[in-house]
Amino acid sequence: MIKTVSTTPYSDQKPxxxxxRKKVPVFQQENYAENFxxxxxxxxxxxxxxxxxxxxxxxxxxxxxIQIAIKMAAANGFGQVLVGRGGIxxxxxxxxxxxxxxxxxxxxxxxxxxxxxxxxxxxxKYNIGNGGPAPEKITDAIFARSKVIDTYKIADAADINIDxxxxxxxxxxxITVIDPVADYAELMEELFDFAxxxxxxxxxxxxVFDAMSAVTxxxxxxxxxxxxxxPKGSVLNxxxxxxxxxxxxxxxxxxxxxxxxxxxxxxAPDFGAASDGDGDRNLxxxxxxxxxxxxxxxxxxxxxxxxxGYSKGLSGIARSMPTSGAADRVAEKLGIGxxxxxxxxxxxxNLLDADKVTICGEESAGTGSNHVREKDGLWAVLLWLNVLxxxxxxxxxxxxxxxxxxxxxxxxxxxxEEVDSxxxxxxxxxxxxxxxxLPGKTFGGLTVEKADDFAYHDPIDKSVSEHQGIRILxxxxxxxxxxxxxxxxxxxxxxxxxxRFEPDAARHDIETQTALADLIAIADEIADIKxxxxxxxxSVIT
Ligand code: G16
Numbered sequence: 425m426i427k428t429v430s431t432t433p434y435s436d437q438k439p440x441x442x443x444x445r446k447k448v449p450v451f452q453q454e455n456y457a458e459n460f461x462x463x464x465x466x467x468x469x470x471x472x473x474x475x476x477x478x479x480x481x482x483x484x485x486x487x488x489x490i491q492i493a494i495k496m497a498a499a500n501g502f503g504q505v506l507v508g509r510g511g512i513x514x515x516x517x518x519x520x521x522x523x524x525x526x527x528x529x530x531x532x533x534x535x536x537x538x539x540x541x542x543x544x545x546x547x548x549k550y551n552i553g554n555g556g557p558a559p560e561k562i563t564d565a566i567f568a569r570s571k572v573i574d575t576y577k578i579a580d581a582a583d584i585n586i587d588x589x590x591x592x593x594x595x596x597x598x599i600t601v602i603d604p605v606a607d608y609a610e611l612m613e614e615l616f617d618f619a620x621x622x623x624x625x626x627x628x629x630x631x632v633f634d635a636m637s638a639v640t641x642x643x644x645x646x647x648x649x650x651x652x653x654x655p656k657g658s659v660l661n662x663x664x665x666x667x668x669x670x671x672x673x674x675x676x677x678x679x680x681x682x683x684x685x686x687x688x689x690x691x692a693p694d695f696g697a698a699s700d701g702d703g704d705r706n707l708x709x710x711x712x713x714x715x716x717x718x719x720x721x722x723x724x725x726x727x728x729x730x731x732x733g734y735s736k737g738l739s740g741i742a743r744s745m746p747t748s749g750a751a752d753r754v755a756e757k758l759g760i761g762x763x764x765x766x767x768x769x770x771x772x773x774n775l776l777d778a779d780k781v782t783i784c785g786e787e788s789a790g791t792g793s794n795h796v797r798e799k800d801g802l803w804a805v806l807l808w809l810n811v812l813x814x815x816x817x818x819x820x821x822x823x824x825x826x827x828x829x830x831x832x833x834x835x836x837x838x839x840x841e842e843v844d845s846x847x848x849x850x851x852x853x854x855x856x857x858x859x860x861x862l863p864g865k866t867f868g869g870l871t872v873e874k875a876d877d878f879a880y881h882d883p884i885d886k887s888v889s890e891h892q893g894i895r896i897l898x899x900x901x902x903x904x905x906x907x908x909x910x911x912x913x914x915x916x917x918x919x920x921x922x923x924r925f926e927p928d929a930a931r932h933d934i935e936t937q938t939a940l941a942d943l944i945a946i947a948d949e950i951a952d953i954k955x956x957x958x959x960x961x962x963s964v965i966t
Pocket of ligand 1: 441442535536537704705744767768769770786788790908909910911912919
């Protein structure tokens with residue numbers, strides 16, 4: 425039986441950078457998840473009889489919402505639902521399943537790198553038929569609908585057993601529980617030279633991958649250990665846990681500190697990597713060298729032709745605006761297009777669909793390609809391994825050679841988390857009001873050349889996205905960007921992105937914060953960060 429349930433709207437269901445993210449108790453309010461899921465369905469057209477993919481990163485509350493989403497998809501007329509076994513699908517794997525099975529779209533339950541647990545974070549996002557996050561046109565429609573919704577539809581059926589692969593029927597809708605890893609592992613085998621990587625491992629190359637008790641564990645075990653022959657134990661923390669073992673499943677130098685320390689030791693493995701809660705972010709560390717996400721994008725773009733899936737070369741590269749300009753130099757040398765988009769993977773979808781770009785990346789530890797429409801942590805790890813297997817050089821040597829050839833973009837992001845929202849909004853509003861006065865002014869010996877509030881004009885669908893970050897560009901190529909995160913769940917997070925270009929190879933060995941010290945001081949002077957936030961130092965430096 426299909427029930428139509430009366431409900432009242434919530435006013436706070438506005439999707440952020442990547443879907444709706446809130447604390448678990450918020451999602452546990454009466455009809456909260458149901459309202460949002462129905463608002464998604466009400467914003468879509470012509471999906472009767474089509475396929476919907478449902479999966480999540482296994483965090484606390486995943487299983488409950490998986491059952492709700494299945495029953496609501498059945499009640500709303502989808503013909504088929506594909507759900508990952510155990511309710512698990514990494515974000516890139518979900519994107520792949522949507523594309524491979526020609527689904528209408530997918531619902532992904534994740535709050536990415538945010539912590540999980542009864543009082544921590546949960547999230548729901550909708551991906552469209554190309555496998556990518558819904559564009560703003562759709563997320564705006566979902567939010568508008570959520571503000572007036574008065575009923576939702578749900579099948580009055582028993583929970584299905586999502587822990588065993590098989591097929592069920594609810595109200596005429598076929599529900600198939602699928603292996604979450606198989607399709608994804610098969611795709612990786614098509615893209616990369618598994619024989620070369622296997623030979624490298626057999627020759628004693630040591631890899632360590634920290635799955636951070638999150639969703640990539642089963643994927644990394646299957647691919648790195650079972651298919652590529654890395655020794656058992658190469659994948660750490662491989663059991664997905666609802667609370668990620670009490671940690672932040674965020675692969676950065678703060679939350680993956682132990683991996684970083686291990687990789688800086690004299691007897692470090694050759695290659696260290698980690699992924700986040702839902703498997704779309706990556707951390708890359710060679711013995712003695714952390715590769716910043718911006719550099720990793722540039723280096724992967726410069727070497728991608730060494731992997732079978734990219735042997736024909738790249739059509740173009742895209743990066744989010746706050747990501748460093750390192751990839752721009754690679755695009756220039758290759759003579760291919762370079763696109764600068766707002767923060768948010770959804771902005772890459774049109775460029776990928778139109779084959780304007782093959783590889784995309786963001787400073788926030790996301791890299792990916794046209795193989796799916798999400799960033800992909802394990803993909804980045806495998807592309808690095810493929811490059812290392814072919815070049816037979818260390819990560820450190822590859823990084824140094826790259827800087828020598830292209831110059832080095834010193835780069836760091838300073839985050840001020842859980843800042844008072846009014847103070848953070850005030851800081852940005854004040855900068856915005858002063859943009860016209862900044863050019864020509866000198867701070868610490870650096871002259872502002874240009875200052876603006878980044879706006880993106882999508883070259884494919886002609887949509888315009890404004891207010892995407894305050895950019896202050898200095899003569900000589902240095903840059904400071906200020907923006908507020910769209911993924912936090914309490915207060916505001918101020919992100920300050922700092923970049924300096926250094927062409928001289930003799931000056932490529934300076935510690936990053938030291939190399940950027942003058943710009944860091946200028947950022948505080950221009951925006952009065954300490955005064956406005958009351959913080960002496962950032963909460964996280966990456
Ligand atoms: C999401 C988006 C990314 C974005 C990141 C940080 O990643 O998909 O495109 O760069 O958030 O966004 P913000 O600076 O607004 O917090 P994820 O891994 O959280 O899904």
